[in-house]
Amino acid sequence: MGLAIISALPSTAAEPVETGPSGLPLPRFVSLSAGTVNVRVGPGPSYKIKWIFNKRGLPVEIVREYGNWRRVRDSEGEEGWIHRSLLSGKRTALVAPWSDTETVPLLREPSPSADPVAYLQPFVLADVKRCDGAWCAIEGANWQGMVPQRTLWGVYPSETVD
Known part of the structure; x- marks a missing residue:
């Protein structure tokens, strides 16, 4: 008697695996378009600021979308929400x-x-x-x-x- 094992391996984020509500792939890399960017704990201006980026052009990885807000991950693995107007499609690394x-x-x-x-x-x-x-x-x-x-x-x- 054979036993079938089905496992869902976590994504290594090597390639985009889905499309977000914007129609763009998730995850994807973008960069910061402003010199000062507030990263919030939730998707909206009423949420607390978790930390602040102070360098235009830094790369971030968009991992989720909610309306005009993007959940991003930085190079250290920290995540938070940024308004899409503060992000650019310009690729940096x-x-x-x-x-x-x-x-x-x-x-x-x-x-x-x-x-x-x-x-x-x-x-x-x-x-x-x-x-x-x-x-x-x-x-x-x-x-x-x-x-x-x-x-x-x-x-x-x-x-x-x-």
Whole structure:
């Protein structure tokens, strides 16, 4: 007699798994469009402020939608609600925010043997220009180059970004 086991594995958020009420995929990465953004405990202005972001362009992951409010997750895994007017579709990423010491080589081309043009410290904020599922072209104010996609928080592991 065979026993059928059905298990629902939790999503690793590697790819969007559903569509939200906005018609956009959930989860998805966006960035902050304002320099000061209140993150609330619930979806509305009457809810308490949980914390405040003070950096325009930081990436956040939208995990839920309710009307004009978006439940977001930051790079440390904390969640709260932000009004959609404070979010942008511009793609940004943080370099290796899980590390205190690991620098990431910024390479001239998408190859482990390519010459480094710089070494990026953890938590460097970068604009994401494109990703092919393995490598991302990123840039900052005075630099640009390629990094392995797995070294960024703000893009999914096998996601392509144009």
